[in-house]
Amino acid sequence: MCGIVGAAALGSDITPILLEGLQRLEYRGYDSCGIAVHMDGEPRRTRSTSRVADLRALIASEGLQGSTGIAHTRWATHGAPATHNAHPHFSGRPGGKARLALVHNGIIENHDELRTELQAVGYVFESQTDTEVIAHLVDHLYVDDLFQALQQAVRRLQGAYAIAAFCREEPHRVVGARNGSPLVVGRGEGANYLASDALALAGTTERIQYLEDGDVVDVQPGGVWIVDLDGHPAQREEHVVPAYTGAAELGPYRHFMQKEIFEQPRAIADTLQDLDSVTPEFFGDGAYSIFTETDSVLILACGTSYYAGLTAKYWIEALAAIPVAVEIASEYRYRTSVPNPRTLVVTISQSGETADTLAALKHARKLGMQNTLTICNVATSAMVRECRLNFITRAGVEIGVASTKAFTTQLTALFLLALSLAQVRGRLTEDAEAGHLAALRGMPGAVQAALALEPHIIAWADAFARRENALFLGRGMHYPIALEGALKLKEISYIHAEGYPAGELKHGPLALVTEQMPVVTVAPNNELLEKLKSNLQEVRARGGQLYVFGDTGTRIPSEPGVYVIQLPEYYGLLSPIVHTIPLQLLAYHTAIARGTDVDKPRNLAKSVTVE
Template sequence: MCGIVGAVAQRDITPILVEGLKRLEYRGYDSCGVAVYLDGKLRRTRSTQRVSELASQIEQDKLNGFTGIAHTRWATHGAPLTHNAHPHFSAQGKDEPRIALVHNGIIENHDELRAELQAVGYVFESQTDTEVIAHLVNHLYQGDLFEAVQQAVRRLHGAYAIAVFCRDEPHRVVGARQGSPLVVGIGKHENFLASDALALAGTTDQIIYLEDGDVADLQLDRVWIVDADGREVSRKQNTVQVHTGAADLGPYRHFMQKEIFEQPRAVGDTLQDIEHITPELFGDGADKIFKEVDSLLILACGTSYYAGLTAKYWIESLAQIPVNVEIASEYRYRDSVPNPRSLVVTISQSGETADTLAALKHARDQGMQHTLTICNVSTSAMVRECALNFITRAGVEIGVASTKAFTTQLTGLFLLTLVLAKARGRLSAEDEAAHLKALRHLPAAIGSVVALEPQIIAWAERFANKENALFLGRGMHYPIALEGALKLKEISYIHAEAYPAGELKHGPLALVTDEMPVVTIAPNDALLEKLKSNIQEVRARGGEMYVFADADSKIASAEGLHVIRMPEHYGMLSPILHTVPLQLLSYHTACARGTDVDKPRNLAKSVTVE
C-alpha cells in the first residue's frame, strides 16, 4: 500500500525521490516524506499534504543530497500526523540522528520490541510500528549497516519492506523485504530501491525483484543480496519498460475517468491475437493440470472477489465444474475441506495482495498444489508463486477504485471458462467460434457503452444529494451489482448495498423510499421477466428506479422509472458490458459531490498488509 523510493548516487537524488513518490502516491497519501544525507547530517522533510506540497517544502528547505529515502504512507499504526510520517530517525540519547528508515507493512511484535527498546533508553516520538525498526537497527549497529539490518529483521514478525541508511555510512542504502514488494534498480555508478518499478521509470529500466527474506546492500558500484539465512544469492536482473505516459492524465479530469475510457484498449490488449481456445493460454503444463482437476477454488479480495463470483456462474454453466469462491482474508482462518484435485485460482491486480498470497499459501499447505493466477503484473509474487498464470494487460491503474483491471480480469476468467469447457468436451467447434467472435467484438462493444456517458452524467446529478442506494441484479449480474455498489461507496461515500433482486421482499424492501435510488441491471436474459416483477415491487413503494436495460428488454421510462438503454445484448459476456455504466455512474456522482475521486479517504491501492 505505502510507497518507498531510495537511492545512492553521485548526483542530487532528491528530484528522483520526489518523482518516484508522485508515481506511487496512489498507494498511500495520508502523509509523505524525504530524508537525505546533507553536510554530514541526516535531514528530512515530512508532510501530511500531498507530494506536490512536499516538493514545495523540499525546495524551500533546500533539501538535496546524494543518498536518501522517501515514503508515501497509508496509515495503519498512528494517525496521519506529521510525527507519524516516514522517514523515521533514530538517535542515541541527545546525539544527532544516526539512522533513517522507511517501511511498508505491519510489524506484529512491535509492542514487545518497543518495551525492550524503551528499557534501554530509546525515546519514541510516534505511534508507528516503523519507529521500532529504526531504533532496533540503531541499537544493533556496530559500524556495518548491512549486518545491523540483517540482525534486526530476524527479530521482526509480520510483513515489511524497508529502506534504511546511516549517517556514518553515507554512500550506502540497505533494503529488506518479507511479504511486501521491494525492487532494486541498477544504474551506472548509482543504485535505487522502490516498492514498484514504476517509481524508477525514466531513471533505470534494469530491475531486480527481491524475494521474501532478502536483504540488499546498495552502494555506488555494487549491489549485494543475501537471503534469510545470510547466504549470498543472485537474483535475475530484468529489463522492465514502464511507460511513464501511463501516469499522465491527458485530457481527462481524473485517472479513474481515463482508465474507464481505456477499457476497450485494455480488453483488446488482453485478448491480443487469440485465434483458438487452448490450455497454453495459461502456461506450460496447463493441459495436464486442467484434465486432473475436478473443481475450482477461487481466492480474491474486494473487486477481484466479485470477478471470481461472476466466473463461478460462467464456469459452472459452460464447463459444468463446481466452483467455490472465497474471500481470501477469511479463507485461511476457518476450517475448510481441502481437495487435492481442486484448481486454486487467485485473482489480483497487483499480484502482491497480502491476504490473497497468504490464502494461496494456506491452500498449498493443505495439499492443493494445482495453482493459477489471473494477474496484471507479470513480475509479481502471485505469478511467481502459482504454477500457471494469465497476465491481463490493463496497464498501470492509478485510480484506487479499480476499473480496467476488473474488466480485464473478467476477460481472462471467461477465457479460462472456455478452456475448461473445451478440456471436458463441452465446447463444440461452433460454440468456440461464436465465443471467439464475441470476444473480438468486445472492445468495440465497450466503446459503445462508454458513449452513454452524457446520459449517465444526468443521473449522477440526481444521485449527488443522496446518502443511500440499492443495487439489484440477478444471476451472473448479481456480482456486477455488488461491484457497482462498491464503486459508489469507495469514491462518493454514499452508503450502497447490493442484493439479488429476488431478495427484495425478504428484507431490503423495508428501506425503499423516494430518497433511496435503486439501480437495476436488466439484461435481456432468462431472468428478465422475474426482474420486471422486482422493479414493480420497488415502484409500488414509491422508490425511484434507475435501470440499465438492454435495447430489446422492453422496459420503458415512466414516473419513478428511469431507463438508459445499452447498445446491445451481449449474452454470456453481458456482465462485462454492464460493469462500465456503473463505473461511470459512480465516477460522475463523486465528481458532483466534490470528493477526491482518485484518492478516496482511508483507502489505497495494492493492499500489501493484512
C-alpha cells in the same frame, strides 16, 4: 500500500529522483509523505501530511539535498495521519543525535514486545508507529556495519515489511529488506536505487531486480549486494522494464479513473491478443494436464477481484460443469476448510502483491492444493512467481484507486478460463467455441458502445449526488456486477451503497426503500428478465426511484420514478462485462458532482500489501 524510494549516488543530488518517484506512487494512496537525505554529515528530513507537491515546496524552501536518501508515502495503520507518525523515522543512541533514517511498508506484529524491550534500554518513542520500533532496533544492533545490523534486525521481526534505511556513519549506502511486501532494486550508472514499485524508477532506470521474501540488500553507488534469509549471497534476475511512457499521463481526461474507463476497449483487445482458438496453454505450460485432473475450482480474491471471481463461478459451472467456490482471501485462511488436492486454486489480483490473497494462496498450498493459477496484471509480481500457472491481463498501468480496466480484463481472462476448462472436459463443441470467440472479439466494440452512453449517465449523476444511500440490484451472473457497481459508488463518492440479488428484496432490503432511495438495476434481456420486472414493481410500490440499465428489447418504459438507459443489445454470457461500464460511469460522475478526490479516495490505497 505505501510507497518507498531510495537512492545512493556519487556526488549528485538525488532529491529530485526521490520526489519524482513519490509522485509516481501517489496512485497507491497515502495520507502523509516525507524524505530524508544524508546532508552535512547527518540525516536530515522533511515530512508533511499534505500532498507530494507540498513536500516538494517544503524541501525547496529548506534547501534539503544529498547524494544518499530515502522517501516514503504513508497510508496510516499504527497511529493517526500526523507529522510525527510520518516516515522517515529517525533513531540514535538514547540521548544522542539522530544516526539512522528508516522507512517501512507493512505491519510488524510483535512491535509491542520489541517496543518494551527497546524502552528498557533507554529508547524514547516519538510516534505510535510500528516502523519506529524497527528504526530503534536496527540502531540498537548497529556497531559499524548497517547491512549486518539490518540482517540481524529482520530476524527479530514478525509480520510483513519492506524496509529502506541509511545511517550517518556510512554516507554512500542505503540498505533494504523484504518480506511479504514488494521491494525492487534499480541498477544505474554511478547510482543504484530501491523502490516499492518499478514504476517509481521509470525514466530513471530500466534495469530492475525483484527481491524475494527474506532478502536483505546493500545498495551503494558502485554496486548492489543481496543476501537471502539465511545470509547467503543471492542472485536475482535483472529485468529490463520499459522506460516511462504516456501510460501515467492524464492526457485530455479530467481524472485517471475516467481515462482508465475509456481505455477498456483497448485493454480488453490487448488481453485477448488476437486469439483464434481456445487452448489451456493460454495459462502456461502444463495447464492441459492440470486442467484434466481438476474436479473443482477454488477462487481466492479481495474487493473488486472477488466480484470478478463471483462472476466466473457462473461461467465455469455453466460451461465446464465444475463446482466453484469463491472465497474472500482475508477470511479463507482463518477458517477450517476441506482441502481437495484435485482443486484448481485460482487467485485474482491487479497488482499481484495483495497481502491477503498471497497469504490465502500459501495457506491453500499448505493444505495440499498445489495446482495454482493466478490472473494478474503484473507479470513480475509475487503472485505470478508463487503460482504454477498464470494469465497476465494487459490492462496496463492503472492509477485510479477504484479499479476499472483491471476488472474488465480480469473478467475477460476468467471467461477464457471457463472455455478452456470446458474444452478439456469435452463440453465445448467447435461451433460453440467459434461462437464464444466471436463474442469475445466483439467485446471491445460492445464496450465502446456502452461508453457512448456517458452523456445520459451524467444527467443521472446530479440526482445521485444528493443522496446518501443507494441499492443496486441484479440477478444471476449480473448480481456480482451489482455488487461491483455499489462498491464503485462507495469508494469514490462516499455514498453508502449495497448490492443485492433482486429476488432478495422481500427478505429484508425492501424495508429501506423510500422515495429517497435510488435503486439501480442491471436489467439484461435474458431468461430472468420477467422475474426482475416483478422485483422492480416491488420497488415502485414502495415509492422507490428506479434507475435501470436495460438492453434493447427489455421493454421497461421510462415514466415518473422510473429512469431507463438502454444498452445496444444483449451480449449473452459476456453481458456482465458490458453492464459494468455504465455502473463505472455512474460512480465517476456522481463523485464529480459531489466534489470528491476521485483518483485518491479517502482512507483507501491502490495496492493493499498489508493484512
